[in-house]
Amino acid sequence: MNRISSAVAGGIAGTAVMTLMLLLLEVETRSAMDVFYVIALFVGTPEDPATGFALFVGAGIVAWPLLFIALEPYLPRGPDPAARGVVFAAVLWVPFVILGRGDIAGPLLIFYVAYTLFAHVAYGFTLGAVYGRLFDQLRQRGYR
Amino acid sequence: MFETIPGIAISAAVLLLLVAFFRLRGDAPAESVSDGGYVPARAGLTTHGKPTGLTRWLTTVDHKDIGLLYILFGTGAALWGATDAMMIRTELIVPETAIWGLETYNAVFTTHGFTMLFFFVTPVFTGIANYVLPMLLGADDLAFPRVNAIAFWLLPPSLLLVRGGLITEVAGKVLAVLPVPVGALLALEPVGVGWTMYTPLSTATANQQIDVALLGLHLSGIATTMAALNFIVTIFTERADDIGWNKLDIFSWNILVMSGLVIFAFPLLGSALVLLLLDRNFGTTFFAVEGGGPILWQHLFWFFGHPEVYILVLPAFGLTSFMLPKLVGRRLFGFRFIVYSTIAIGVLSFGVWAHHMFTTGMDPRMRASFMAISLAIAIPSAIKEFNWIATMWNGRLRLTAPLLCILGIMSTFVIGGITGVFLAAVPVDFVLHDTHYVVGHFHLIVVGVIPLSMVAASYYWFPIITGRMFNRRLAKAQALLLAVGTVFTFVPLLILGYLGMPRRYGVYPAEFTTLNQAASLGAFVLALSVVLWLVNMVQSARVGPVVEDADVWNLKETGQFTREWQWFEEQLEDRQAELSRGTDGSATSD
Numbered sequence A: 001m002n003r004i005s006s007a008v009a010g011g012i013a014g015t016a017v018m019t020l021m022l023l024l025l026e027v028e029t030r031s032a033m034d035v036f037y038v039i040a041l042f043v044g045t046p047e048d049p050a051t052g053f054a055l056f057v058g059a060g061i062v063a064w065p066l067l068f069i070a071l072e073p074y075l076p077r078g079p080d081p082a083a084r085g086v087v088f089a090a091v092l093w094v095p096f097v098i099l100g101r102g103d104i105a106g107p108l109l110i111f112y113v114a115y116t117l118f119a120h121v122a123y124g125f126t127l128g129a130v131y132g133r134l135f136d137q138l139r140q141r142g143y144r
Numbered sequence B: 001m002f003e004t005i006p007g008i009a010i011s012a013a014v015l016l017l018l019v020a021f022f023r024l025r026g027d028a029p030a031e032s033v034s035d036g037g038y039v040p041a042r043a044g045l046t047t048h049g050k051p052t053g054l055t056r057w058l059t060t061v062d063h064k065d066i067g068l069l070y071i072l073f074g075t076g077a078a079l080w081g082a083t084d085a086m087m088i089r090t091e092l093i094v095p096e097t098a099i100w101g102l103e104t105y106n107a108v109f110t111t112h113g114f115t116m117l118f119f120f121v122t123p124v125f126t127g128i129a130n131y132v133l134p135m136l137l138g139a140d141d142l143a144f145p146r147v148n149a150i151a152f153w154l155l156p157p158s159l160l161l162v163r164g165g166l167i168t169e170v171a172g173k174v175l176a177v178l179p180v181p182v183g184a185l186l187a188l189e190p191v192g193v194g195w196t197m198y199t200p201l202s203t204a205t206a207n208q209q210i211d212v213a214l215l216g217l218h219l220s221g222i223a224t225t226m227a228a229l230n231f232i233v234t235i236f237t238e239r240a241d242d243i244g245w246n247k248l249d250i251f252s253w254n255i256l257v258m259s260g261l262v263i264f265a266f267p268l269l270g271s272a273l274v275l276l277l278l279d280r281n282f283g284t285t286f287f288a289v290e291g292g293g294p295i296l297w298q299h300l301f302w303f304f305g306h307p308e309v310y311i312l313v314l315p316a317f318g319l320t321s322f323m324l325p326k327l328v329g330r331r332l333f334g335f336r337f338i339v340y341s342t343i344a345i346g347v348l349s350f351g352v353w354a355h356h357m358f359t360t361g362m363d364p365r366m367r368a369s370f371m372a373i374s375l376a377i378a379i380p381s382a383i384k385e386f387n388w389i390a391t392m393w394n395g396r397l398r399l400t401a402p403l404l405c406i407l408g409i410m411s412t413f414v415i416g417g418i419t420g421v422f423l424a425a426v427p428v429d430f431v432l433h434d435t436h437y438v439v440g441h442f443h444l445i446v447v448g449v450i451p452l453s454m455v456a457a458s459y460y461w462f463p464i465i466t467g468r469m470f471n472r473r474l475a476k477a478q479a480l481l482l483a484v485g486t487v488f489t490f491v492p493l494l495i496l497g498y499l500g501m502p503r504r505y506g507v508y509p510a511e512f513t514t515l516n517q518a519a520s521l522g523a524f525v526l527a528l529s530v531v532l533w534l535v536n537m538v539q540s541a542r543v544g545p546v547v548e549d550a551d552v553w554n555l556k557e558t559g560q561f562t563r564e565w566q567w568f569e570e571q572l573e574d575r576q577a578e579l580s581r582g583t584d585g586s587a588t589s590d
C-alpha cells in the first residue's frame, strides 16, 4: 500500500464511522431530520436520495482523502495527521451544515448543527489516524 | 443563490482553492508523522505472550484487558445515552412539542434511563474495579477469570436487546434508501413506559419490543450478578498475606459492599421481570387488579430500585475516598468510620424502598416508618462528606484535574443529598413527588458524583493504563465545565419542581420556558465537556508525552505510593531495560 491507498483506506474507515453516526442520528430523532434527504440536498440530488448517498460515499472514500493528502502538510495542528484531519473535516462541515439544512429550524437546528459537526470531526479524525498509521508503518519498514 | 449549486461542488472548490494557495506559496513544511516520533508506550497494555489484534480482545481472560473492554463498552453506552439526554433537553427548549412528538419523547427518556443505569454506570465501575482491584489486593487476577470474561460478553447482546427497536429501525432506514419494502423492520417500536416499568402501562402496552427489552434487562442482570460474585470471592480469598481486613483499601471496601447489594437486589429484579413477562404473554395476573395489583410491581421494583441507586453511587464514593487523600497528601480522615458508613448504607438501603411510593395511598404508619429510615440513611452519607472535608484540612491542595473533579463531587453531593432529605419527609414529598424536583435531586448525584468520579479516575490512572500523560490544561477546563454544567443543568430543575412542573411530559406551560432553557444550556455545556474529555483521552493515548517517572502524583513523599503504582514502576523499568538492549522491534525514535 502506498500513500494513496493508505489515504483511501482512511477514507473508507472515516466514511464508515460517519455513516454510522448519521444513521444513529436518523434513528434517534425518529427521522425528524431525514438525514438522507439532507445528504441528497448537499450533493445536489434532492429528488434521488439513493444516488445522492452513493455520491456522498464516493466523495468520502476517494475525493476527500486525495485532497487531504495534497493539503495535509500545510494544515495546522500537525504533525499528527489525525488532528489535521479534524481541521480538514471542519472545513468540509461548513458547506454541509449550510446547504444540507433544508427547512430544519428551531431547536432541531441546534441539534443538527452540533451533531453534524461531531460526525465530521469523527470522519476527519479517523481518516487522518488510519492514514497516518498505515503510511507511517510503511515508512518505518523503509518503503517510501 | 447557494441553493442551486450542490454543496459537494462548493466543498470541492473551497478545498481545491486551499490546495492551490498552499502549493503556489511553495514553502512546503516537512512531512508529518503520526506520533511525533515518540518511543512506543504501552505500560498497561503489555502484549507479551498473548495473541495479537482482534483475537486478543475476543479471547482475553486477563483482568486488565477485560477491564478496558468494560470501560470502552460503558463509554460507548454513555455516549449513546447522552444523545438521548440531549434530545430530551432539545425538545424541552420550547413549551410545545417542537420536534418529535410525545411518543418519541416517552421512548427517549425511557431508553435514556435504561442505558445510563444498566449499561453505562455499572459496566464502567466494573471495568475500573477489574483493572485495579487485583493490583490493589496483590492478586494475579480475579478469582474466576473466565466467569469474568463471560460476564462481560453478555452485555453487548443485552444492550442490543434493550434498545432493539432502534437497531431494527437502523436496518430499516438503510434499506429504505433502496426501493425495497421494509415495513416489518420498522414494526418494533422503542419502549416508552419509563425506566420504572410501572404496571398497568407496561402490561397493557402492546408493543412487542417491550418483551425483547425485558429479556435484555434480565440478561444484563445476570451479567452484573456474575461480576459481583467474582469481586466478592476475589476480595475474600485473593488478598495478599499482608492485607488483613484492617488494611483493605477503601475502594475495595466499597466494591465489596456494592457487590453485596447486587447479589441481593438484582436477582429480585430478574424475578420481577419474569413475572411481568408472564403477565404480558401467558395470561398470569401477578400485577393485574384481580391478582397482586399494580402496587405489587412497585414494591418489587423499588425493593430492587432503591439499593440500585446505591449500587450506582458506592463505587463513586469509593473512588473519591481513595483518591482524595493521595491528591492532598494526607491520610483519609476516619477511615474506619467511612467503612462503617458504607456498610450502614448498604444495609439501610434495603429498608427505604417505599419512600418512592409515599403517594400511592399506603397506611400512614408505614409511611412514617419509611420516612424515619430514609432520614437515617442521610447520616452515613453525611459522615462521608464531613470526612472528606476533614481529610482536606491542612492538606496540600494542588488543583490538578482529578482534585477538581473531587471538589465538584463534594459540592454537588451536598445539594443532591440534602434535596433527598427533603423528599424523604412525607409532607414535602406529597408536594414534590413526580415533579422535576425529583429529577433534579437524583441527577445532582447521578451526574454530579458518578461521572465526575469516573473522570477523576480516568485522569488519576491514565499513566498506568497508557504509559502516557494526558493534557493537564484541557483536563482542568473539562473538569470545571463538567461540575459547573451539572449545577447549571439540574438546579433549574429543582426550581421547576418547586413551581410545580411535572416530570415525564414533553410539553409544559409557557411560564416554565426560561428555566427550561437554562437547563438546556447547561446540558450543552455538559455535552461540550464530554467531548473535551473524549478528545483528551483519545489524543493523549495516541500521542501524549511518555511517562518516564512512575511517581506522577508525588505519592512517595507522603508514603502513598500504593501497589498499582509500584507495579507501574516495574513496568517502566522493564521498558527501559528493553529499550537499552534494543530488542524492541519498532523504531525507538526519529
Ligand code: HEM
Pocket (backbone or CB within 6 Å): B196, B309, B310, B312, B313, B355, B356, B374, B375, B377, B378, B381, B416, B417, B418, B420, B421, B423, B424, B425, B429, B432, B433, B434, B438, B441, B442, B445, B446
Ligand atoms: C442522602 C440520602 C438520600 C435520600 C434521603 C433520598 C431520598 C429520595 C426520595 C425520598 C426519593 C423519592 C422522591 C419521589 O419520587 O417523590 C428519591 C428519589 C430518587 N433518588 Fe434519592 N435519596 C438519597 C440519596 C440518593 C442517592 C445517593 C442516589 C443515587 C445514586 C439517589 C437517586 C435517586 C433516584 C434515581 C430517584 C428517583 C427514582 C425515580 O423515581 O425515577 N438518591 N430519593
Ligand SMILES: [Cu+2]
Pocket (backbone or CB within 6 Å): B305, B306, B309, B352, B353, B355, B356
Ligand atoms: Cu430511594
